[in-house]
Amino acid sequence: MIRIGNLTVFPDRREIFVAGAPVELGSRAMEVLLVLIEANGALVTKEHLIDQVWPTTVVVENNLHVHICGIRKVMGEDRKWLISVPGRGYRLLRPVQLAHAASIFIERTDLRRATP
Template structure:
């Protein structure tokens, strides 16, 4: 479990709660969010996000921007914690405590989920 502002994130279950209520976040947006959480407050370049979330697909910056917008919408009042660094990438301002040293990124190429 990871707490970020009013969010409670369960990376292993890919679940997010805002003020105790569950919220939906698309598979790719969740992947982007988990990469930002793993960075523990460090800047994550756009290139790294795209490489981690879409490793076998050519993606333009606009696709990433759309998912960042969804994450900010989900974060509500805490959206200010996700900062754009113009021309470089994104930073989740509040450092978080990871439950384990292992990666929390989960590939979502499962055909049941569909492309996102």
């Protein structure tokens, strides 16, 4: 599970939730989002995105732009973290955080036990 603001992404299940509610995102847009997440804040060129998402198909940049717009729509208020770098590509600025709720709970529980 990966959290980006209100967005929770389950890459293995290819599911997205916004504020706990499931949302629809097309398969190509999901692929674009996953490539951006994997980049962990680094710039991802348009060429790299196209190569990763459409490896055997010739597509124009406009197709990529359409899917970026779809991702931003799903992100809602957090869309400001997905920026365009003119002439180069896209960057997911907000640091991607892996959700470790269970481990945090265990650590806090252990701390409570350790203090008298």
